[in-house]
Amino acid sequence: MKKNFTILAIDTSCDETSAAVTDDDHVLSNIVSSQVEFHQKYGGVVPNIARRMHQQLIKPVINEALKRAGKTIDKIDALAITVGPGLAPALEVGISTTKNLAAEYQLPIIAVNHMEAHLLSSFAKNSKGNGAFSKINSQFPILGLLVSGGHTQLVLMKNFGKYQLLGETVDDAAGEAFDKVAKMLNLGYPGGPIISELAKNGKPKYELPIPMVGSKDLNFSFSGLKTACLYKLQKIPKKQKNRQFICDFSSSFEKAVAQALIIKLKKTIEIYQPKQIVLGGGVISNITIRREARKVAGKFGLRVFVPYTQKLFTDNAAMVGVCAWYQAQRGDFIKNITTLDRQPNLSFTP
Amino acid sequence: MKIINLKKEFEEKIIKDTLTVLKNGGLVIYPTETCYGIGADATNPKAVEKIFQYKGQWRGKPILIAVASKQMAQNYVKINEIAENLYQNFLPGPVAVVSKSEGKVVSDIESTTHTLGIRVPNYPLVLKIIKAFGKPITSTSANPSGKKTPYSLEDILKYTSKKRLGLIDLFLDAGKLPLRPTSTVVDTTLNEPAVLRQGEIVIPDIPGQTFVSNSEEQTKLIAQEILEKYKNLLISKPLIFALQGELGSGKTQFAKGLGQALKITSNIPSPTFIFFREYPYKIASNQGIFYHLDTWRMEKGEEILDLGFKKMLGPTNVIAIEWLQKVKPILEEISQKTKVCLVWVTIEILSETKRRINYCTAI
Numbered sequence: 001m002k003k004n005f006t007i008l009a010i011d012t013s014c015d016e017t018s019a020a021v022t023d024d025d026h027v028l029s030n031i032v033s034s035q036v037e038f039h040q041k042y043g044g045v046v047p048n049i050a051r052r053m054h055q056q057l058i059k060p061v062i063n064e065a066l067k068r069a070g071k072t073i074d075k076i077d078a079l080a081i082t083v084g085p086g087l088a089p090a091l092e093v094g095i096s097t098t099k100n101l102a103a104e105y106q107l108p109i110i111a112v113n114h115m116e117a118h119l120l121s122s123f124a125k126n127s128k129g130n131g132a133f134s135k136i137n138s139q140f141p142i143l144g145l146l147v148s149g150g151h152t153q154l155v156l157m158k159n160f161g162k163y164q165l166l167g168e169t170v171d172d173a174a175g176e177a178f179d180k181v182a183k184m185l186n187l188g189y190p191g192g193p194i195i196s197e198l199a200k201n202g203k204p205k206y207e208l209p210i211p212m213v214g215s216k217d218l219n220f221s222f223s224g225l226k227t228a229c230l231y232k233l234q235k236i237p238k239k240q241k242n243r244q245f246i247c248d249f250s251s252s253f254e255k256a257v258a259q260a261l262i263i264k265l266k267k268t269i270e271i272y273q274p275k276q277i278v279l280g281g282g283v284i285s286n287i288t289i290r291r292e293a294r295k296v297a298g299k300f301g302l303r304v305f306v307p308y309t310q311k312l313f314t315d316n317a318a319m320v321g322v323c324a325w326y327q328a329q330r331g332d333f334i335k336n337i338t339t340l341d342r343q344p345n346l347s348f349t350p
Numbered sequence: 351m352k353i354i355n356l357k358k359e360f361e362e363k364i365i366k367d368t369l370t371v372l373k374n375g376g377l378v379i380y381p382t383e384t385c386y387g388i389g390a391d392a393t394n395p396k397a398v399e400k401i402f403q404y405k406g407q408w409r410g411k412p413i414l415i416a417v418a419s420k421q422m423a424q425n426y427v428k429i430n431e432i433a434e435n436l437y438q439n440f441l442p443g444p445v446a447v448v449s450k451s452e453g454k455v456v457s458d459i460e461s462t463t464h465t466l467g468i469r470v471p472n473y474p475l476v477l478k479i480i481k482a483f484g485k486p487i488t489s490t491s492a493n494p495s496g497k498k499t500p501y502s503l504e505d506i507l508k509y510t511s512k513k514r515l516g517l518i519d520l521f522l523d524a525g526k527l528p529l530r531p532t533s534t535v536v537d538t539t540l541n542e543p544a545v546l547r548q549g550e551i552v553i554p555d556i557p558g559q560t561f562v563s564n565s566e567e568q569t570k571l572i573a574q575e576i577l578e579k580y581k582n583l584l585i586s587k588p589l590i591f592a593l594q595g596e597l598g599s600g601k602t603q604f605a606k607g608l609g610q611a612l613k614i615t616s617n618i619p620s621p622t623f624i625f626f627r628e629y630p631y632k633i634a635s636n637q638g639i640f641y642h643l644d645t646w647r648m649e650k651g652e653e654i655l656d657l658g659f660k661k662m663l664g665p666t667n668v669i670a671i672e673w674l675q676k677v678k679p680i681l682e683e684i685s686q687k688t689k690v691c692l693v694w695v696t697i698e699i700l701s702e703t704k705r706r707i708n709y710c711t712a713i
Contacts, residue, residue, distance in 0.1 A: 014624060087624050089658050150623035171602055172620045179622075180597055186435040186543075188536030194445065197534040223620070227598040231702050243439040344628065345616070 005077045005328045008101075009321030010062065012094030013086030013114045014150065016314075017057040021069035021076070022321030026125050028069035030311060030318035033057045054093040062097075065317070073105055078333070080110045080317075080324030082117065084346030085151075091342040099337055109334040110324040113346050114315075116163065118280035119144040119155055120326065121312045121319040122305040132278075132305040143274035145265055145293065148281030148314075149175035149190075152220045152261075154268050155348055157278075160326040165348040166268055167218030174257055175283045177222035181229050181253050185246055195250045196286045202247030204255040206232060211260045218264050218271075225256055258292045266296050277304045282314040351518045353503070356381070357525070361475065368479050368520060372397075372487065376519035377404065379492045379506065380479070382416075382471040384444050384530045386500045388518075389416065389487035398456040401488050404517045406495040413459040414446050414467040414533070416489035418481040423447075423468050426454050426486060432538040442472035444530065446489075448537040455486065463649070465539055475522075491532055502526040540649065558710025564703055566603045573607025576709050577668070580691055581611075584636055587689040588667040592674035592681055595697030600705055604697065605642050605670040612640050612668060621672070622646045625657055631668070638666030644673060651676035663688055 004024055011018045017033040066073060081098040084091060102109050123138070125131030144155040152169040172180070175192055182191025187198075211225045229249075236245065265277075277297045284290055284306060297304045312319055327333075334340050354364055371378050375397040378389045388404065390397035392415045401413065417423045420437040427449035429437065436447045451466035460466050469489045471477065480487060492500050497509040503523050507515070563569040580589050591608065593601045602620045609618045612631035621627045626643040641662045645651060654677055662669055663684070671677060674694075685692040691711065698706040 085624075087626070087657075088628065089656075148623075168617075169619055170617055173623060176620060176622050182536075183541060184597060186432045188432050188436065188447070188538040189540040190536070193534045194536045197445070198440070223598075223602065227702075230596075230598040230699075241435075246439060 001329070001331060002077075003329060005325050006071065006075055007078050007080050007110070007321045007324050007328070008062070008066070008073070008076045009080035009112075009317040009324060010058070010094045010098055011082040011114065011117075011315060011317040011320045012054045012058065012090050013082045013084070013315060014090055016316070017054045017061050018315065018317035018320075019058075019062040019065035020317035020321045021065050021071050022124075022318060022325060023127075024325050025123055025131070025322050026127055026129060027312075027318040027322070028071070028127055029065045029067075030316055031061050031065045031068065032311070032314075032316050033061055054090055058093060058097050073101075076105070076107060078108045078110055078324065078328055080112050080320050081340075082114045082317075082320050083111045083340070084114065084343035086114055086342075086344055088342055088344040091344060095340060095342055099340065102337055109337060109340060110327050110332060111334050111340060112320045112323050112327070113348070114320070115146060115151060115153065115155075115346075115348065117319040117323040118146050118148070118151075119157060119163070119278065120160075120323045121280045121307040122278040123326075124307055124312055124318060124322045126308060131308045136303070139275035141272060141274045142276045142278055143265075143268055143272060144278045144280060145261065145284075146281045147174045147261065147279070147283035147289070149173060149179070149283070151281065152222070153348075154218050154264060156268075156272055156274065161330055161332070163348040166272070167220065167264060169220040169222060171221050171223035172226060174220070174222055174261065175281075177226050177257060178283070180226050184229055184233050185241075185249065187246070192283060192286065195254060196288070198247045199251040199254040199288065200247075202244070202249070202251035204252040205248050206252035208232065208252055208256040210256055210263065213260070213263055218268055220260060220264060222257070222260070225253075225260070229253060254286065254288050258286075258289045261289060262292045262296050265293060269297070269300050269302065274302065277302050279304060279306045280313070280319075285310060285313055351515055351521055353521045353523050355523050356475065361478070364475065364522065365479055365482055368522065369483055371519045372479075372483055374519075375400070377401065377517055378487075378520045378522065379518060380473075380476050380522045381524035381527055382469075382473050382476060382489070383442075384491075384532050385527060386492040386502075386506065387416070387471070387489045388492040389489065391483075392455040392459060392486040392488050395456050395458075398458060398488065400517050401490065402458070404494060404514050405490065406514075412461040412465070412467060414469050414489040414535075415455060415459065415486040416469045416471050416476065416480060417486045418477045419470065422480075422486070423470070426452055427466050427468060428452065430538055431543050436536065436538065437470075441470040442477065443470070444472070444533040445469075446533045446535045448535060448539065450539055459488065463539075465537070467535055469533055499532060501529055541646065558708060561707045562700070563600070563705040563707055566600060569600045569603040569697075569705060569707065570607030570610060572707050573604045574611040576693070576695070577608050577611040580693065580711075581633075581635065583691045584638065584666050584668070587665050587691055588638075588663050588669060590681065590685075590690055590692045591668070591670045591695055592678070592692060593670060593672050593695050593697065594674050595705075596699065599697040599699050601672040601697060604695065604707070605672070608668060608670055609640060609642075614640060618642060620644065625653075636666045638664070638668065641667065641669045643669065643671045645671065645676040646673050648676060651678075651680050654680065660684075660688075663690060665689075
C-alpha cells in the first residue's frame with residue numbers, strides 16, 4: 001500500500017476556516033482565516049457570521065495554503081476533511097467544497113474526526129521534520145487530554161485508529177468556563193488569555209470547589225465551578241474588586257480548573273496505565289495547566305507531549321492533514337463520495 | 351534610520367525629535383513593557399499607509415493604537431462598563447482593550463466591525479511622547495509580518511529587509527528588552543452588560559406559572575413538567591423555549607430536563623461554543639429533533655437565521671434557546687408569522703440553591 005501522501009486538508013468545524021498542506025506528518029502550510037487577512041482578494045468586509053459561514057473564505061484559504069506550501073493541486077494525492085464534531089452548517093461548507101475538488105481533480109477523500117485530529121496534533125512535525133515525537137517513538141497506550149472552548153475529553157489511544165473515550169464534560173467545557181468567569185469579572189472576551197495573564201500577578205487565595213473531585217467516573221463538570229464563582233463574586237462589594245482582587249481571583253479560578261483536570265488525569269493514569277501522555281486543544285496554551293499535567297505525569301515517570309507550535313493547539317487544518325495521513329496508511333478512504341455527510345455529534349467510537 | 355540611545359540622551363531632546371518625526375508622518379520604533387512597537391500618527395492616512403507597507407501582508411488587519419490615558423482613549427472609542435474596569439485596573443499594562451470606534455482614526459486600522467484596540471503602554475517615556483503629541487500612535491510590534499517579535503535593535507536589523515528599514519525614520523533604543531509576551535487582546539463589545547439588560551423581558555400578565563427549584567435536579571423536573579403541558583401541540587407546530595436568566599442560573603440544566611422528557615439518552619452539554627446542537631428524539635406520541643441553541647457568542651441575534659433557524663421550525667421539533675435577549679425581536683416576529691408555540695422561561699437566582707422559574711406563552 002502507498003505510504004507517502006501529500007494531503008490538502010480542510011477544517012470548517014466552527015469559527016475558523018482553515019486549510020493546510022501536509023506531506024505525511026510534515027506540515028508544509030497551515031492557514032487559519034482569523035490569522036490572515038484576505039480582504040483584497042475578494043474585496044469587501046467580512047462580518048463574523050460570514051466568517052463562520054466560511055463560503056467567502058474557503059477558496060482564498062485553500063489557495064493560500066497551496067501557495068505557501070509551494071504546491072499546485074496536481075501534486076496533491078488526497079483530500080482530508082473534518083466531518084465532525086462541530087457546527088452543522090459550518091461543516092457542510094467544507095464538505096461540499098471537498099466533494100467538488102475531489103470530482104474535479106479525481107482525488108480520494110479522507111473523512112476526519114476533529115477530536116481525533118486534536119489528539120494526534122502532537123504527532124505533527126514541521127517542514128524540517130521536527131516535532132514532539134521526532135526523536136521519540138510512540139508507545140501505546142497513549143492517554144490524551146483534550147481541552148478547548150467546546151470540548152474537555154480524556155481519550156485512550158491503543159494505536160492509531162483505536163480509541164476509547166474515557167471521560168468528557170457533562171456541561172460546560174473548560175474553555176467556556178474561562179470565558180464565563182471572565183465575563184463575571186468584567187474582563188471581556190475571550191476569557192482564557194486574559195485570565196491566564198492576570199493570574200500571573202495573583203495568588204490563589206480564594207477557595208473554590210474543585211468540580212467532580214468526589215465523582216467516581218472520569219467525567220468533568222465546570223458548571224458548578226462557574227456558579228461557585230458567581231456566588232463568591234456576588235458577596236464581594238464592588239469597591240473591593242480592584243486590580244489585586246481580580247488577579248487573585250483569576251489565579252484561584254485557574255488553579256481550580258487545573259486541579260479538576262489533573263485529578264481526573266491522575267485517576268485515569270492509575271486505572272489505564274498509559275505509557276505516554278499527549279495534550280491538545282486551545283486551553284493547553286495555559287501554562288499552569290501544562291505545568292500541572294507535567295507534574296502529575298512525572299510522578300508516574302511519564303512524558304507529556306504537546307504540539308510543536310501553538311498554532312496546532314487551536315482549531316486548524318494541519319492536524320486534520322496529519323490525522324488523515326495515519327488514516328490513509330490504513331486505507332481509510334471514503335468509498336462512496338455521495339454518502340459523505342456531516343456528523344455534528346461525532347464522537348470517539350471504540 | 352536615526353538611532354537615539356535613550357540612556358545617553360536628554361529626555362526633552364528625545365521627545366522633541368520623536369514629535370518632529372510623528373508630525374511629519376514618519377515612523378518611530380519605540381520600546382514598551384512587551385516588545386518594540388512601531389508608531390505612526392494613527393490619524394494620518396499617509397503615515398498609516400507606511401505602517402502597512404512595513405508590516406507587509408498585514409494590510410487590512412486591525413492595528414492597535416497607543417494612547418496616554420483613559421481620558422485620551424475616550425476621544426477615540428466608546429468605553430463601556432467592561433472597558434472601564436480594564437482601564438481602571440490594568441492600564442497602563444500589557445492588555446489591549448477592544449471597543450467600538452468613534453471613527454476618528456484612519457479607518458484601515460479599525461476592524462471590519464468598526465472596533466478599535468487600544469493600549470496604554472506601561473513605559474513612562476512613551477506615555478510622555480504620546481501626551482505631548484496629543485494624538486494616538488499605532489502600536490503594533492515592530493517586525494514585518496511573519497518575522498520574529500523584536501526585543502532589540504539587533505532583532506530588527508537581522509530580520510528586516512533594507513527596503514523596509516528605509517521606511518523607518520527613528521529608533522528609540524532602550525537596549526535589550528525583557529522577553530515578555532506581546533499584549534493580551536480582549537474584546538469588550540461582546541455581551542455588554544447594557545445590551546443584555548436591554549433585552550430583559552417584562553413578563554406579560556397572561557396565564558403562566560411560577561415554580562421554585564431547590565436543586566439542579568428539580569430544575570430538570572420542572573422543565574419536564576412544563577414540556578408535558580405543551581407536548582400535545584407538537585403534532586402541528588414546533589415548541590420554542592426561550593430561556594432568560596443570568597450566568598449560572600441553570601439554563602442548560604433546564605434544557606437537559608427538556609431532553610430527559612424527550613427520552614434523549616445522550617449527554618446534553620452546553621452549546622455555548624458551538625452555537626447549537628441537535629438531538630433526534632422519539633417518544634410515544636411523536637418523534638422529531640431537539641435543538642439546543644445558545645446566542646452567548648453571537649455578535650448579533652440575526653446570526654441564528656444564518657445558522658438555519660427557520661429550517662428548525664418544523665412541527666414536532668423542540669427548540670431551547672439560551673440568552674434569548676439577543677434574539678427576542680426575531681422570535682417575536684417569527685411567532686407572529688409562523689406557526690409556532692413560543693414559551694418564555696425566566697430563571698431567577700434567589701439564593702445559592704434556590705431558583706424561581708416562571709413560564710408563559712406568547713399569545
